[in-house]
Amino acid sequence: MIGSAIISHARMTSADPSLQSKAVRALLDVVLTHLDQQALLDESSFPYRLMANGHHSFVSFSHSKDCVALIISPYPCGIDVETRAISQAVAQRFFGQHENLTLQSYPSDTQAVYRQILWQLKEAWIKLHGGTLTQGMGVDFGQYLTDISPTHSSQIKLSNGHQAFIHPSLQLSAIFRLDA
Structure with missing residues (x-):
């Protein structure tokens, strides 16, 4: 909980x-x-x-x-759980320029983990807001990567009172509010 x-x-x-x-x-x-x-x-x-x-x-x-x-x-x-790797080609196609530039600043093995986390956050955002794939992929989560551990669970504050919970080893991310 x-x-x-x-x-x-x-x-x-x-x-x-x-x-x-x-x-x-x-x-x-x-x-x-x-x-x-x-x-x-x-x-x-x-x-x-x-x-x-x-x-x-x-x-x-x-x-x-x-x-x-x-x-x-x-x-x-x-919430999104994603066990398949997100390729660099998929990231180039669906992630924003800022996110892709941020990803490039990490070693390649860490980039793979962060690509998966970004995908999960975008999918969770889509489920939270009932949006389309295009809308979800248009949300820039790149600014939060520095607050996310590629090896340990993290909880970070997002905009509008939302929180994200990221668990890399379970390959899941969730977005929710703590309070109204």
């Missing part, structure tokens, strides 16, 4: 894409059971909502290969 946000992840026994959606919802059931909560999932718009006793919280899901993750928060939130 980070503030009032709950982040959970799990590994599947198979990387079968047809099982990913079921696996992340099973993870939600495990988390809700652990919290002794019952809630209905509303998937009609991003971010998704959990409805219980006339109240709602927000939930975001992600999956990549054999990994699934979720975040639950009283405020809109987004």
Whole structure:
């Protein structure tokens, strides 16, 4: 738990894409059971909502290969887990000029980790705001790279009261608010 946000992840026994959606919802059931909560999932718009006793919280899901993750928060939130490497060619195509220049200032092995983190942050932003790929890729997270460890989990302040939680070894990043 980070503030009032709950982040959970799990590994599947198979990387079968047809099982990913079921696996992340099973993870939600495990988390809700652990919290002794019952809630209905509303998937009609991003971010998704959990409805219980006339109240709602927000939930975001992600999956990549054999990994699934979720975040639950009283405020809109987004999460992304990405186990595939983000190539330099993809970064050149989708990241902004400032981000690519910032990436070039790091050794190549660190660049690979930061490319993955930038991609995760952009995907989490898309889920948080319900935006399109183009809108999410247009957000510049390059200014935050100096505050992010390529080897340890980090929590950083973003604009508009948002926080980002980055866990490189779990290959996940989440964006959420601590308070309204």
